Amino acid sequence: MTLRILPPPGAPRRLAAAQLSNSVGDGAYYVCSALYFTRVVGLSPAQIGLGLTVAWAVGSVAGVPLGALADRRGPRGTSAVLAAATAASVLSFLVIRSFWAFLAAVVVYATAQCGLGAARQALLAGLVPAERRTGVLAHLQSMLNGGLALGAALGGLALGADTERAYLAVFVLDAVGFLGCAALLLTLPAVAPVPLRAAGEPRLAVLRDRPYALVTLLNAVLLLRMPLLSLAVPLWIVQRTHAPGWLVSALFVLNTVAVMLFQVRTARPVTDVDTALRALRVSGLVMAASCAVFALSALPGAAWAAAGLLVAGAVLQVDAEMRQSAGSWQIGFSLAPADRMGQYQGFFGTGVPVARTLGPLVLTSLLLVWGVPGWLLLGALLSAASYGMGPAVRRAEAARGRGEPRGAVAEAVRAG
Known part of the structure; x- marks a missing residue:
């Protein structure tokens, strides 16, 4: 069964490793974030809902220009920068204590995540032949779910402890996962950027x-x-x-x-x-x-x-x-x-x-x-x-x- 989950060696397997690296932290983050923002930061559920709605709305708009940036500058470097930006936004959650700081942080988080998704897809397209892309993406999805499941279990431990220190550890784990993702992406072969736009x-x-x-x-x-x-x-x-x-x-x-x-x-x-x-x-x-x-x-x-x-x-x-x-x-x-x-x-x-x-x-x-x-x-x-x-x-x-x-x-x- 492991062999079915793991993609072929080379670029697909490194992409899968990068996916696994950030998905473990994300799984823990998804489980714990709402309680952290209400109990530690002191936000209301309505404020959290509004902030996340605004953040993902901004992220959905930003995904296209950030994807275009990946085309122009090369998807490998752009992906690594956006993964690092996601890590930085997660680390900022450790110190925010107001709604407006929360809003700014989650906007950066959602924007970086949407741009990272576009850039990674472009990177995969540049490294994997067209006829193999869907199969490789299926492997990545399997790794994503495996990582989320493991992360959710770790997040459950933090929920059981229900302390500020436990929640902070989850955010550090998520940030480290995205930094690991950035490092793994940089080990992949570079994909040439597209030519400059015609007049x-x-x-x-x-x-x-x-x-x-x-x-x-x-x-x-x-x-x-x-x-x-x-x-x-x-x-x-x-x-x-x-x-x-x-x-x-x-x-x-x-x-x-x-x-x-x-x-x-x-x-x-x-x-x-x-x-x-x-x-x-x-x-x-x-x-x-x-x-x-x-x-x-x-x-x-x-x-x-x-x-x-x-x-x-x-x-x-x-x-x-x-x-x-x-x-x-x-x-x-x-x-x-x-x-x-x-x-x-x-x-x-x-x-x-x-x-x-x-x-x-x-x-x-x-x-x-x-x-x-x-x-x-x-x-x-x-x-x-x-x-x-x-x-x-x-x-x-x-x-x-x-x-x-x-x-x-x-x-x-x-x-x-």
Whole structure:
């Protein structure tokens, strides 16, 4: 099983090591940060929510220019600098004691994280052949989940201690992880920066690529499943079902372990746009089935029956998640021009902060207010978005074939 999780030797394995390095600290950070900011810093939950919403909104906008910077300056060095910037922002949490200082720190954190994601994708694209990228990303996702699980366990120890010193140790661990990530990234071969822009070429060509923007929008809709297990399902279990509360933790562990063990196998058949679209269509159907099963858990009955339905829904959900991830990775890379990979990946990656920002509001409104009909509507929405990817991707491919603006080369031709 270890051999399935680890990518091939060379650049892919170093990328995986860098991913593991920062994900362990992140896992501990995610578990402990809310309690630290409320109990130690003294912020209210409303202030934390507002700060994180603003931070991820800024980060989603900053990802595109930072991705473009990676194209211009080289993704290896840019990735290392952004990893170090993330470490610095985490260390600043040790000394902040006011809302405005917290807001400034989390804005830097979210901006650096979004830029790091775009730059690392560009680095991977420059070091890994196109036909192997989705497979390597599957390995990285497995390592990410393994690191998050380990980090969450360490964070649990800090929660058990419930002291300021324990929480501070978690932030130091996270910062050291990102510094280790930066050091590992610098051991990779350099990827040559793209040539300077031609006269009249837009600085951020991706913002004019409407077909790619549509694909990115649909991907953001599909990523609304991200807050399901971390927010919507826990609240659903407590408020609408008779299942035991400890099932919240069990479902999270189930998801993490499943992705760690099976993401590589699930991504293996996805090798081109056609197989990616097929994976997304199946993902949409499985996700709709998952939502229906989750909805059934609220029906009157024994606690064990509700728990069984919730476990079944979580199994379907993680299967849909792995298929959607593999399909989206392949499409995001396939439609991006090679000379603008950083800015295109930065734009495509905005779906993650958008889902983090809007997902909680959308899901709680749909599921906790509407109940069973909300689950069915959510399943229909995600299924429709997955099927809508087909026409959207074909349109983007056609635009690329017609020579519409898709990067430096196409822009130069049109300008000439």
